[in-house]
Amino acid sequence: xxxxxxxxxxxxxxxCDMVDQKTIVERLKSFAQSKNVPHCIFAGPPGTGKTTxxxxxARDLYGEDYREHLMELNASDERGINVVRETVKTxxxxxxxGEIPFKILILDxxxxxxxxxxxxxxxTMERYTGTCRxxxxxxxxxxxxxxxxxxxxxxxxxxxxxxxxDTYIKHIAERENVKLLSDGLEAIFEVCGGDLRKAINTLQxxxxxxxxxxxxxxYSVTGKASPYDVQKMLTLAxxxxxxxxxxxxxxxxxxxxxxxxxxxxxxxxxxxxxxxPEPWKIKLVAITGEIDFRLVEGSDEEVQLSALLARIVEAGxxxxxxx
Amino acid sequence: xxxxxxxxxxxxxxxSTVEIVGNTLAIxxxxxxxxxxxxxxxxxxxxxxxxPPGVGKTVTVEAxxxxxxxxxxxxxxxxxxxxxxxxxxxGLASQYGSLFGGKRIVLLDELDGLMGNADKxxxxxxxxxxxxxxxxxxxxxNNAFNPRFRTLRSYCILIEFKKPSASTILKNLQRICERExxxxxxxxxxxxxxxxxxxxxxxxxxxQALAQGKKQLTYDDVSWLAHRDRQDSIFNVIKLIIYxxxxxxxxxxLDMAAVDLDMLFEWxxxxxxxxxxxxxxxxxxxxALAMADxxxxxIRASQDWSFMRYVVDYMTAGVAMARQNSKVSGWVPxxxxxxIMMLSRSKAERAMRKNIGLKIRRKCHISVSRAxxxxxxxxxxxFKNNTPMAAGIAKWLDLDSEMVEYIVGSKAKTGAITAFLx
Numbered sequence: 001x002x003x004x005x006x007x008x009x010x011x012x013x014x015x016c017d018m019v020d021q022k023t024i025v026e027r028l029k030s031f032a033q034s035k036n037v038p039h040c041i042f043a044g045p046p047g048t049g050k051t052t053x054x055x056x057x058a059r060d061l062y063g064e065d066y067r068e069h070l071m072e073l074n075a076s077d078e079r080g081i082n083v084v085r086e087t088v089k090t091x092x093x094x095x096x097x098g099e100i101p102f103k104i105l106i107l108d109x110x111x112x113x114x115x116x117x118x119x120x121x122x123x124t125m126e127r128y129t130g131t132c133r134x135x136x137x138x139x140x141x142x143x144x145x146x147x148x149x150x151x152x153x154x155x156x157x158x159x160x161x162x163x164x165x166d167t168y169i170k171h172i173a174e175r176e177n178v179k180l181l182s183d184g185l186e187a188i189f190e191v192c193g194g195d196l197r198k199a200i201n202t203l204q205x206x207x208x209x210x211x212x213x214x215x216x217x218x219y220s221v222t223g224k225a226s227p228y229d230v231q232k233m234l235t236l237a238x239x240x241x242x243x244x245x246x247x248x249x250x251x252x253x254x255x256x257x258x259x260x261x262x263x264x265x266x267x268x269x270x271x272x273x274x275x276x277p278e279p280w281k282i283k284l285v286a287i288t289g290e291i292d293f294r295l296v297e298g299s300d301e302e303v304q305l306s307a308l309l310a311r312i313v314e315a316g317x318x319x320x321x322x323x
Numbered sequence: 324x325x326x327x328x329x330x331x332x333x334x335x336x337x338x339s340t341v342e343i344v345g346n347t348l349a350i351x352x353x354x355x356x357x358x359x360x361x362x363x364x365x366x367x368x369x370x371x372x373x374x375p376p377g378v379g380k381t382v383t384v385e386a387x388x389x390x391x392x393x394x395x396x397x398x399x400x401x402x403x404x405x406x407x408x409x410x411x412x413x414g415l416a417s418q419y420g421s422l423f424g425g426k427r428i429v430l431l432d433e434l435d436g437l438m439g440n441a442d443k444x445x446x447x448x449x450x451x452x453x454x455x456x457x458x459x460x461x462x463x464x465n466n467a468f469n470p471r472f473r474t475l476r477s478y479c480i481l482i483e484f485k486k487p488s489a490s491t492i493l494k495n496l497q498r499i500c501e502r503e504x505x506x507x508x509x510x511x512x513x514x515x516x517x518x519x520x521x522x523x524x525x526x527x528x529x530x531q532a533l534a535q536g537k538k539q540l541t542y543d544d545v546s547w548l549a550h551r552d553r554q555d556s557i558f559n560v561i562k563l564i565i566y567x568x569x570x571x572x573x574x575x576x577l578d579m580a581a582v583d584l585d586m587l588f589e590w591x592x593x594x595x596x597x598x599x600x601x602x603x604x605x606x607x608x609x610x611a612l613a614m615a616d617x618x619x620x621x622i623r624a625s626q627d628w629s630f631m632r633y634v635v636d637y638m639t640a641g642v643a644m645a646r647q648n649s650k651v652s653g654w655v656p657x658x659x660x661x662x663i664m665m666l667s668r669s670k671a672e673r674a675m676r677k678n679i680g681l682k683i684r685r686k687c688h689i690s691v692s693r694a695x696x697x698x699x700x701x702x703x704x705x706f707k708n709n710t711p712m713a714a715g716i717a718k719w720l721d722l723d724s725e726m727v728e729y730i731v732g733s734k735a736k737t738g739a740i741t742a743f744l745x
Contacts, residue, residue: 001712002715003711003712003714003715003716003718003719004715004716004719005686005687005698005716005719005720007687008686008687046693046697051688051689055688072688074684074689074690074691075690076690076691076692076693077684077690077691077692108688108689108690109690109693112690114623114626115624115625115626116626143624197689197697198697201697201698201701202701204701204705204712205701205704205705208704208705208708208709208712209708209709210708210709221704240602242596242602242605243596243597246596250662254662258696259696259697291613294613294616294617294620297617297620297624298620298623298624299613299616299617299619299620300616300619300620302662303592303612303613303616304613304616306609306613307606307609307610307612307613309609310602310605310606310608310609310610311606311609311610313602313605313606314602314603314605314606316602317602
């Protein structure tokens with residue numbers, strides 16, 4: 001077993017190494033061959049190879065010293081307008097040395113940029129096209145303003161299909177001498193839903209236990225990776241203890257940094273098993289869906305989820321009335 | 324409890340300039356300039372009123388419009404964040420007067436609100452309007468000498484409003500006493516007037532908080548104010564919101580104190596559960612807060628601050644109107660937002676998570692926040708269970724021993740990992 005992060009170790013280096021997203025990769029290869037790249041938007045869920053594709057493209061274009069022609073910015077860390085005005089502009093306007101006249105700027109998580117910053121970016125993209133091409137990676141292309149979308153070639157990344165996911169994980173397990181059982185692989189896919197980064201991390205964490213990786217191990221690892229108890233929170237809510245449930249929620253979010261969307265996914269799973277009046281279940285699903293969407297839009301996780309908890313408290317109190 | 328509420332700053336707003344306290348020179352200057360329009364368009368087509376908050380800038384314009392029988396067209400900061408929005412009402416200023424032959428004043432209030440990042444075009448657009456205006460334009464800001472207003476300033480007459488003295492504020496409070504039929508002890512009003520430090524509006528707000536519903540007011544009633552901090556005014560506001568009987572009453576509570584909206588949101592969010600006993604009411608109230616939050620998000624996304632009105636409606640009227648069956652027996656105290664307390668308490672922890680996130684970002688091409696949410700939990704498992712692998716990763720990520728200890732959560736394991744490294 002090697003002692004680094006496998007998700008990085010096995011990140012494809014060149015476009016031809018990429019096993020998935022075939023149509024996208026083909027188009028990117030043709031960019032590399034013609035040594036010309038338009039501004040691009042790579043949109044799609046996490047762990048589907050957006051950043052990887054951008055890095056591979058850069059390497060294919062510039063060769064091993066691609067880092068000299070590339071800047072990687074993460075918009076959720078540097079999302080303000082000043083970054084666009086200063087960092088991005090300085091990079092974009094300086095000329096590239098070498099055969100290819102332009103550099104590449106990868107703007108990761110671009111959907112987290114403020115709209116101010118996006119507005120500023122739009123001019124920069126236009127003015128410095130000659131010296132710099134932008135690749136914007138985003139989970140939701142809808143969060144990128146229209147004028148930028150229209151300046152970019154769009155690429156839609158989707159979750160890896162089951163077989164490709166399995167092939168990839170099995171390949172890593174083999175190379176790392178990990179005994180991966182078939183129900184373990186199944187469990188990894190079930191938990192990670194095609195997010196390859198998460199899948200590899202799960203595999204590595206399971207393998208670190210030095211045991212054969214079966215479904216039990218995978219579930220215990222992913223359980224530990226999210227050290228929180230959605231069920232306990234829901235029980236508190238159904239029994240009418242809203243403040244207790246909210247406290248749980250707050251701990252999950254603030255202490256353990258659990259993502260709101262993960263919590264809501266769990267809640268959704270539990271709704272139909274919960275002891276609440278039948279008609280309430282579908283009602284709660286409707287609310288869950290709405291809240292889920294709001295989280296995706298970037299609303300406050302605790303505020304939104306506690307609104308859902310309050311509804312669950314209400315559903316729970318209906319049961320008591322019935323008895 | 325009766326919470327039908329009108330802010331006294333509104334109820335007792337001066338209707339004529341005679342009732343405005345202090346700043347007589349400034350008022351005269353503005354009046355003269357407005358009247359000069361009768362003889363044709365003056366050289367400077369805009370008046371720029373500036374001075375600290377609560378000294379009567381807006382009130383003066385309103386009272387003068389009333390006295391001179393001019394129509395007042397008012398816009399404040401939230402209405403004109405962008406160049407486009409400003410140009411949309413530019414037409415108003417370029418016409419000679421209103422439909423009914425009367426004259427018109429165009430008032431642009433809260434220009435300081437334009438100071439945000441992306442509003443540069445806004446000041447420029449206003450300058451252009453001023454250059455060609457055919458109706459008097461009045462601009463109001465706290466600080467007219469901000470460099471951003473440099474060009475704009477040169478097209479305006481500047482009129483400074485100063486903080487009125489305590490004795491002038493005292494006169495204003497006496498006027499309100501008469502109108503409300505309150506008989507205060509002699510030193511009570513003096514005390515309030517001095518405390519206000521020139522801010523007439525806050526003096527009236529304080530006075531209302533203390534005096535409303537009373538006929539007599541003693542020094543003991545008010546002396547505790549001396550030690551008060553912001554919390555007390557927040558208590559009043561949230562009480563009026565959480566127990567508001569009417570939508571308008573709950574909304575107006577906001578005018579009572581200059582409370583930061585986000586902070587107020589936290590206070591309401593913290594205290595709603597204890598004050599809504601019925602589970603349906605509670606769900607409705609939390610729902611309203613969630614909607615307020617949705618609009619906060621929409622403001623962030625669109626940078627259109629006019630959505631703020633919906634945030635305000637939901638977090639005030641929305642919460643108040645959720646109360647249908649909830650009865651609160653006895654006095655339930657309001658509590659400081661624990662979410663904020665927790666945030667500051669876990670500050671050191673968050674700093675540590677961020678630093679580790681930065682290390683991960685360097686290697687793994689993901690943002691700091693995703694690193695700490697998506698990678699850190701797995702590192703924790705690996706570090707606890709597999710010392711050689713932990714050591715390898717620690718080296719690869721360039722983590723220091725403090726970071727390793729944070730991840731693994733025990734001194735002994737940290738020792739083992741560092742020992743393995745060397």
